[in-house]
Structure formats: structure tokens, C-alpha cells
Amino acid sequence: MKATTEHLTFKVPTRMDFINITPEIERLVKKSGIQEGLCLVNAMHITASVFINDDESGLHQDYKDWLEELAPHDPERYRHNRTGEDNGDAHHKRQIMGREVVVAVTKGKLDFGPWEQIFYGEFDGRRPKRVLVKVIGE
């Protein structure tokens, strides 16, 4: 069994945004040399997500509006913000969108359906944050 570990760093200039990281994950899978296995991609920060969906700007704006409805950025609303933070909402948005994805690696490539793309979801940006990419297999 082989295993490789890589990190990606993102500094998103706004509080909330989604970045298509599929090309970078494809590159890391190729670099690993693994033909058959699993690829774990996870946010290493607890106010960010990694998720798979469509690369369509209208949908991304829909997600932002919806997450803002479900967990508004209203600093007064969250007990968590009494610790001096203002990102209570981001911890909630991340639970809706998820921490990680696990993707099959088949014949050396991410084994994807027609529209699947991997996104880094940032909910408390404006500082560098990391994503972990672990590939295991043979």
C-alpha cells in the first residue's frame, strides 16, 4: 500500500466563497502514482468545508443566500462569539456543507460522475487556511 499526504493553502479575500480545487486534486492524485484507492480531501479548519457539487455561479450564489438564511452572520446571535470571535455563523454553515469528501481513485484518476467538481468552501476567510489531501492505495 502507498500513501501520500499533501496540503493546499487558500486565502479567500471575502468572508464566504467557493473555490474549484478539482485541478489541484487531480494533479496530486497523478503525482501520487496511485492507480486504485481512495482520496480524502478535508478542510483542516472548522469554519471551512470541502464539498462536491456543480461549478455554476448562480448555484453558488443560491448556496450563499441559503446558508445566510439558515445561519445568519449576526454576531449577537451566537454564544460562541462571547469568546471574542465573530464567526459563530461559519461553524454552522460548515456543518451544512460538510468537512470532507472521499473520492474513489480508479485507473489513476478521480472516479467522477459527469458534473462532479470539488470545492473549498470558505465561511470565515481573509486569512490563509489549509486543506489536507491524503491518497492511499496501490
Add this chain to the structure above:
Amino acid sequence: MKATTEHLTFKVPTRMDFINITPEIERLVKKSGIQEGLCLVNAMHITASVFINDDESGLHQDYKDWLEELAPHDPERYRHNRTGEDNGDAHHKRQIMGREVVVAVTKGKLDFGPWEQIFYGEFDGRRPKRVLVKVIGE
């Protein structure tokens, strides 16, 4: 290390429904011959889910009502639908229910608690869509 890759296809006659796919996943795990490892089961389409919960019809109707409250099928509501689609809601429902499950394989079987069952969750049906099953281990 061994790895097997299989695909299942579902054509759900309605827009939204849940199908218990546990027997098919059990069959594929057995077919793989893998005794100890991990089994990834994921929707290959971004308007569908794979999730684990109870096989109880009342609960499934509760989920449908709840998802409809959280992300109504109202085509006017979503920017995504300006692309010509009418499935903006399905992309949101799928984020609540998740894309994938990872299940332990122990002594050649899915290592499940007493009520765990795997479901394919369809949110934009009436056409064939695929699920990926990847088993790795020894």
C-alpha cells in the same frame, strides 16, 4: 491491497424518493472477496445523495416534508434555474443529506449497527443516474 469498482444505476420515477440499496452493496462487498477494509458508496450525480438511516416509511415522508421546507421546489427561487434547469432545490437537498457514506468492512461484511441501512436519495429523478461502490482492503 485489493480494490474493486462497481456501478449501480437507478431510475426513480418521481422527482424525490429514497431506495434501500443495502442488499446490493452487501452483494458487491461479498463479490469483492475483501475481508477487512473500507467501502465507499457515493452518488455520481450532484442532485442525489447516499446516506445511512432507518428503513421506515413514515420517517422517509418526514424527510421529504422537511427537505421541502428547507429547500422548496420553487423554480423561481433559484438563480441556478436561469441556466434552463428546474432542479436548483435538488442541489440544496443533496447538501443536507450528503453525497457519500464510508462503511467499515469487517470479516467480509458491512460492519453495521442494528438499524443502519444504506439509501440512495433522489432529488431530481425520472432519468437513469449512477452510484459508485469502491471497496479497498485485503
Add this chain to the structure above:
Amino acid sequence: MKATTEHLTFKVPTRMDFINITPEIERLVKKSGIQEGLCLVNAMHITASVFINDDESGLHQDYKDWLEELAPHDPERYRHNRTGEDNGDAHHKRQIMGREVVVAVTKGKLDFGPWEQIFYGEFDGRRPKRVLVKVIGE
């Protein structure tokens, strides 16, 4: 490839609560002797979650309030409860918080960002329930 399977049991005295299980998972990863691989941690019951977020009591109370808003414990509300249960809400809360986490194991340890901690999330407590920990790798 090596694989180890362990179970943890929790009896939470209240209906809903979150328990930091990180030290126990770290101990099981160390015990496995696996240096590079993946660690799956999942609830074996369908009214409980395993998730990764912050160990901050204000945030945990925020989560409880938010989950109660999204899926209130109102036994009349759920068709599922016509089966004699009163935990329909718990099946919904678990979908928001997720069933499982998959964590990279690197150099014999959980490969975590600065604030990542693993929690058992209970939504229908007051009885013993189990968590599965599967580590595979080399």
C-alpha cells in the same frame, strides 16, 4: 495492509449532548500501530452523529439551539413517531451533523488542523450506544 476494528460505548444521560472523543480515538490509532492510512469513526446508531468541530461550550449550546430550531423535538410533528417512537427529531438532527468522519493518519497520528476535535453527537440519549473506529493502512 493492516486493519483494526474497535468499538466505543457511550451512555449520555440527557437527550442531546456532545462528547469530545478525540483522546480515545488517538489512543486507538496509536494502539493500531498504523503509521500511514485512514481512520473512519462513525456512529452505529441512526439517531447519533460523529463530527469534527471546536471544543467550545458556547458553540455547543449554539448547535443545540439551532438543531432544535431546524428539527424541533415535538413528538406530534413526525410521522415516524406513530411507530411508537418519540425520536423523529433525532433522525433529522443527525442528518445535519453527519454520521461519520474520515481522518488521515500520518506518521502514526491523526493528521489534524489546529482546532479539529472529534465529537460524538447524541440526539436520543439515556441508553448505551456505540461508535465504530476502523483504521486501515500500514
